[in-house]
Amino acid sequence: MSAKVAHLTTVHHPLDPRIYYKQCQSLNKAGYDVTLIAPEANEHISEDELQTITITKHNNKFKRMIFSSLELYKRAKQLKADYYHFHDPELLPVAWLLKNKHNTVIYDIHEDYETAMLQKEYLPKPLRRVVAKTFKLVEKLFSRKMEKVIAEKYYKEKYQTGQDILNYPIISERILNKEILGNTKTNKLLYTGNVTLERGALHHAELPIIDEQVEMHFVGYCRKPFAEQIKEIAGDHASRIYFKGIDEYVPKDEIEDAYMQDDWLAGVAIFPPTEHYVKKELTKFFEYMAAGLPIICSNFEKWDEFILKHNCGITVDPDHPDEIKQAIETLRNKPEYARQLAENGRKAVLDGLHWGVEENKLIKWYEEIKPHK
Structure with a gap:
């Protein structure tokens, strides 16, 4: 049977290029049984292209972090996937709960989240550095037993064990x-x-x-x-x-x-x-x-x-x-x-700055980190 993969997001649009067009479709093409769990959207996603599960979209950030995360956790756990590949740092606790000795959990680091928090306008300036440092500690605690993938070369400075799958374009x-x-x-x-x-x-x-x-x-x-x-x-x-x-x-x-x-x-x-x-x-x-x-x-x-x-x-x-x-x-x-x-x-x-190169790395890496039953 094909290994079952679940890509998880409460933040990104279901047609996010890195998640949907690059990783999910590449893995699907390589023979993995891929399901995407993402917030509902106006755009229709054909089930012929990819299995999708939609969760309620909450525009309020704090409602999303609580209610969307809980809904996603329930749906993700039901899948009993071999790989759980999540794309939002707010899902770290969910991913930690999903991790067991029979699966692989992947933390996809799209951004340098620590420095990104220093720019969040909704946070009072005196709090930003405190929040960023707190996040770094929480991230380290929750992600200890997870595989990490980075979207940008320089993130290696912070995530030395991260596998780089760079966000190069799909060239049509x-x-x-x-x-x-x-x-x-x-x-x-x-x-x-x-x-x-x-x-x-x-x-x-x-x-x-x-x-x-x-x-x-x-x-x-x-x-x-x-x-x-x-x-x-x-x-x-x-x-x-x-x-x-x-x-x-x-x-x-x-x-x-x-x-x-x-x-x-x-x-x-x-x-x-x-x-x-x-x-x-x-x-x-x-x-x-x-x-x-x-x-x-x-x-x-x-x-x-x-x-x-x-x-x-x-x-x-x-x-x-x-x-x-x-x-x-x-x-x-x-x-x-x-x-x-x-x-x-x-x-x-x-000459090499395109998704085709990164796709090959992704497929090879998935094989290297496959869970042992």
Whole structure:
């Protein structure tokens, strides 16, 4: 019989790319009996593609941590899975309860949670460091007998035993068939992913002010009040800011539709410096590269090294508008250079920075950690 795998989340959308499209579908394709337990959503998931169990979605964080976790625990325990692979740190107690000598429990570390907590706006600033340190102790206690998988290279600094299964993109045929134009007739800049303060939204809001020809397009979830704040910052230039995803999840296919447009000048990630992001290789970097977009991003040391290594974009000081404007003008006025950056980025992705490589690692690792009956 096929080994039974349960992927568990109370936080992520059931169509989360890392969980659903990458790990669950890859394991399913490899012959594992995979079930996903995730919050209910508007999008329909075909049972022909993957077995799914939906749990009640609670928008209130504390209700979710209690009631969603309890509901998930009951459903997960009924499965009697060989592998329990969970994706949210708040599920550490649930995973600890599910662990026994006959199964393997996997803690999937999507983020550097300790530093992420230092940025949580809903926590009073004096409490953040206390909460982060407390979490670290609780995490260590609950996860002692669990396998760990990390989504980012630098997490190895904190999780030395973690198996890296990096969050590289799935490269679709239509993305690869998209021609790289080095387009000079466009002034459209693209940002994909959740639109938040720490992910540079306010810097991106200023781009139409910095360059009066630029259009700024956000494709990803954004709370309506925050979208209005972004428009206010743009002021008289707000008509050149566009959103797809105000108060709604944007599925992977729709983000890919955005990448398929052939008139982007660049993909942007001009983030403010925070401990959480300065060492992180963003998933959107690899997606921009696969789609044939030059990158304009902040000049953090690790990002500088990445962009220089692959020669796929331009880094800028996020607090220096003149540098940002110069980067935009360089791509606009030097089409061959822009095209070369785009081609370099796509080549780097094809040479190994894609999910196919990580998929093979995942399947091999699952075999190595299989439970002994």
